Amino acid sequence: MSKEATKDSHNNGLPKQPPSPSPLRFSKFFQPNMRILVTGGAGFIGSHLVDKLMENEKNEVIVADNFFTGSKDNLSKWIGHPRFEFIRHDVTEPLMVEVDQIYHLACPASPIFYKYNPVKTIKTNVIGTLNMLGLAKRVGARILLTSTSEVYGDPLEHPQTEEYWGNVNPIGVRSCYDEGKRVAETLMFDYHRQHGIEIRIARIFNTYGPRMNIDDGRVVSNFLAQAIRGEHLTVQAPGTQTRSFCYVSDMVDGLIRLMEGDNTGPINLGNPGEFTMMELAEVVRELIDPAVPAKIVENTPDDPRQRKPNITKAKEVLGWEPQVVLREGLPLMEADFRHRLGIPKNYR
């Protein structure tokens, strides 16, 4: 690509050519085919993504994480591996590394954590994404943002397609997260149009699986931990609100396909199986302990009343659809939770 092409601010309305990869990425003795940065790689989805990327011997993986909700335990098997590197880093600060791809996941995802310090959450989404885009621009890397179904807010269109612009409260207690992700998407497209950065955007719907924080506060981890401990399940009112739950291995597969493919997105990634929270509680009771009751408790403001992805686009452009249904995925997560809680099956 000529320098002129990058300078051309008109370019017939088309995005600019992507910048060339930095030659500095070859600066080490080991020359991977792909040097990949995963921000938020010590978290739930990030650590499963790292496991999958590390399966490919030609990949070198660098994780940057500040451990706000992530944990070293999630990456323990890779510490010391020659193709793996960990950097304790907050994405609200600039990062200088030479990489080919950036999976940008860093952001607290559970409502209790993202509401805990909302100013930090929005800084993470806005300044953190700006920093990662700046890095992508400097080194010529392709960058994938894990956006969220929360960009649809309390959706008036159901199921949600990527064309739906959403119904979001800009000043509510969830706005630091959902508006933060909306700005992050805007930044991604502005860098793409203005600087030719290669971007990918995944809109992730509720994802569950092993390694979620036990006290994460999200509904699947809460219900499982409660059922295993023999405590009542806390169904937040009214209990008729719906979500669609995707198993983490399916999500990781979708993210890698998106990164490797040609489509910028945004693309919905999620499992279209839709459940009310009452139904989810029933499935958990049935699988784990029918003796534990489900109780209705108070909800928090602006809780979306329904959510289900339309995944036609993911099927068409990525050849992707989830393989693991809820009744298969929950027992896999139960085994991990029992192990970590030290409560074997048939304990009580």
Ligand SMILES: NC(=O)c1ccc[n+]([C@@H]2O[C@H](COP(=O)([O-])OP(=O)(O)OC[C@H]3O[C@@H](n4cnc5c(N)ncnc54)[C@H](O)[C@@H]3O)[C@@H](O)[C@H]2O)c1
């Ligand atoms: N799990 C889901 O259901 C879901 C749904 C939609 C979108 N997502 C998105 O996927 C990504 C990962 O979610 P998750 O469920 O694995 O959450 P998680 O909380 O387990 O992981 C987030 C990781 O980001 C790190 N982090 C947070 N702020 C940071 C900062 N300022 N600098 C560096 N690291 C920081 C945390 O320490 C953690 O390791 C997030 O971007 C989230 O918004 C998740």
Ligand SMILES: O=c1ccn([C@@H]2O[C@H](COP(=O)(O)OP(=O)(O)O[C@H]3OC[C@@H](O)[C@H](O)[C@H]3O)[C@@H](O)[C@H]2O)c(=O)[nH]1
């Ligand atoms: O103990 C609980 C926790 C939650 N809930 C309900 O379960 C539903 C799901 O709540 P969660 O906290 O698991 O997650 P939410 O769907 O609200 O948000 C999630 O959406 C997608 C991602 O971006 C994030 O992971 C997170 O923001 C809500 O209706 C909530 O009211 C319960 O009934 N009981």
